[in-house]
Amino acid sequence: MVDDATATYIVDNQRCFEDLKQVASQLAGLLVLAAAGSKEASPHHPALLRARELYREAMDEMHRGRPTERARKHHEHVAKAAAMIGAALRQTEGAFDLDRILIPLRAGYAELERAADALPGFEMVSYERACCGQRLGQSK
């Protein structure tokens, strides 16, 4: 259970969390294409342009967040994730050096996982409507 103020924080901050996760996913996707030798991977891939735009939006959202005491840990992890993912993103501006992108990206992703664990309402994978299971209580 969370108090009303924390519930409001959760609703207000889901977008930031989702956006950072999306940026991390976009970067990871490009890295795997690059590592697999795909011709599609390049610093000019539309996913990368979108990631930079989304990251800016996520930072704006994060700075607007006003965490309650209950949400403080979550917010700290999101802030660390944002810093790490931002560092990974900056590394894509030059040559595509996988290590220099991957190390902060992995650290940022781990911080997002910790943020998801710290407060309900933040999921790393969208299971909703996925083919693997049906949300309990809807299947009867």
Place this chain on the structure above:
Amino acid sequence: MTAYSLWVMEFAAVPNYPQSGLIYGMHNQGTRKLPYCYIVIKGQGHLAMVDVGYNHKAHGEVLANTYGVRGWHPPREVLGEIGITPEDIGTVFITHAHFDHMGNIEDFPNATFYLQERELSKWVWTMSLPRRFRWLMLGIDPADILRAVDLARQGRLVCVDGDRENVLPGVDLHAAFDTHTWGSMYVTVRNDLATNSESSWVFCGDLAYTQENLRGHDPKDPEYIPIGFAMGSQFNLIMKTEEMVKSVGGDITHVVPPHEERLKDLFPSRITKAGLRITELALADGEKSQVH
């Protein structure tokens, strides 16, 4: 001759899964058990798998508590039932990139993974779309993509572009683009190793969930009914079903949906102490049964 032993290994299950998710149009028709399984292919000096399941550490709690997935067991325990370890697996064919098929790659440190390049590149493209398209991302775990980077750098990720024959002797990969996912594929085992095999098996991933997808509701008057979930189109699913069924000479029992509970009615099987089912589809020459 029988070149490969083939087992379907259950590693978890949803006891009550809505039929509408499995068979297109079956709304308000109740539920059935949906096992989660991977396939083991053993023979010709090779140990291979079709899909690897999901990582319980990452997904287990949410899936168990919110989505009713029960009884997950790790590959070491599941594979141990037939006397092999995850380290023995040399080849893995990933039918598609959903987390419950690709989510446990780190448990197979010696395997080379085969995946359609389109499955990756289209997910990346999807990620570049605005937020309102996020439905297209469902089932994908970004952590799996990060792990795939490591695989690629270790030279253990093979991105396949379309069909590929004899990846292992008698084992072929077939693209099924724009069906369940952008770059799904199915695996054919020609178990007599003949080019025009009379003993073919198809491991279809999520291109079919049940026998009804392959033969409709009336086996005497068969029809193809697609699964309840297609990222691509139902038309493509139906046409690929025709292709799969033709490749096994029309014997739909040789098209193996890993989520089909009723495989037990067609093939010998046993339940392990952990309550998981092992179904034995074929035994290579000289191989001992693991279910008797």
